[in-house]
Amino acid sequence: MGGFLLTHVGVDDKPVDVPASAQQLLALLGLRGATTRSAVAGTLWPDVTEDRARACLRTAMWRLNGAGPALFSDTRSGVLSLSGLVRMDVHELTATAHRVLAAAEERNGTACEALLGSGELLPGWCQDWVVFERERLHQLRLHALEALSARLVAQQEYAPALEAALESIRVDPLRESAHRAAVSVHLAENNLADAVRHYEAFRGLLRRELGLEPSGQFVTMVRSAME
Structure with a gap:
């Protein structure tokens, strides 16, 4: 509310620099909850091929690796969701x-x-x-x-x-x-x-x-x- 902001509460409380594509990924999962990878990719990158959209999703997730631990729950089932440690x-x-x-x-x-x-x-x-x-x-x-x-x-x-x-x-x-x-x-x-x-x-x-x-x-x- 009021703009995108990601912080590590209890660590340093400083804003974490997040690329635009990764911001959208976090916001989408936060607002919609658990969503399949294909649905996430299609929603965030609707104007490219399915393969390209999935590649963009993988890149966005990779860019979040340095944003902090446990941003996502278990993703092996093909369903993405935010970890229960994430508060919005x-x-x-x-x-x-x-x-x-x-x-x-x-x-x-x-x-x-x-x-x-x-x-x-x-x-x-x-x-x-x-x-x-x-x-x-x-x-x-x-x-x-x-x-x-x-x-x-x-x-x-x-x-x-x-x-x-x-x-x-x-x-x-x-x-x-x-x-x-x-x-x-x-x-x-x-x-x-x-x-x-x-x-x-x-x-x-x-x-x-x-x-x-x-x-x-x-x-x-x-x-x-x-x-």
Whole structure:
């Protein structure tokens, strides 16, 4: 999240210099899990012959030999996967988001730190498989932020609830459910003026950008609060 970085935790914590092809190999396995060699080669080098793609894969793995021990698990079966010793921030973010969405026990401070502090997945990478994973994580994070905001409102923790809602808006300014989450916080605090101002600002943005009006659900929420 925020860019590729490989470090040896507990050794020197310094970034490890990894060639671009090897970065892609590590990222693909980290995001998809165990994958056959042929699938990895075809995904990373789709515009060359199968033999050439397999050769590129062997080269990428060879270049990682100096990056540290135990990057890969047993590869004799023809299936590649990262070693269980490898930790990825994506996995931690995903696990936190799923716990929040499942309403499982989760420390609010830990959830806020994970969901608010993450950047975009591999910014600047434009491969199809990266774009797909980026959108998947984008949507998961937004839903988790909105769920976390609602949970914090229920616990009367309004400041972090608003922060979670506003982070969702920052990530996707035209997302109505994120704006509804922010308005819900204002209403829970009896800050009706703030709620109305936020609604009107979103309404203006939606009109300018898309020529649309807020949903009936949002309109009803605000009107009911004003009665």
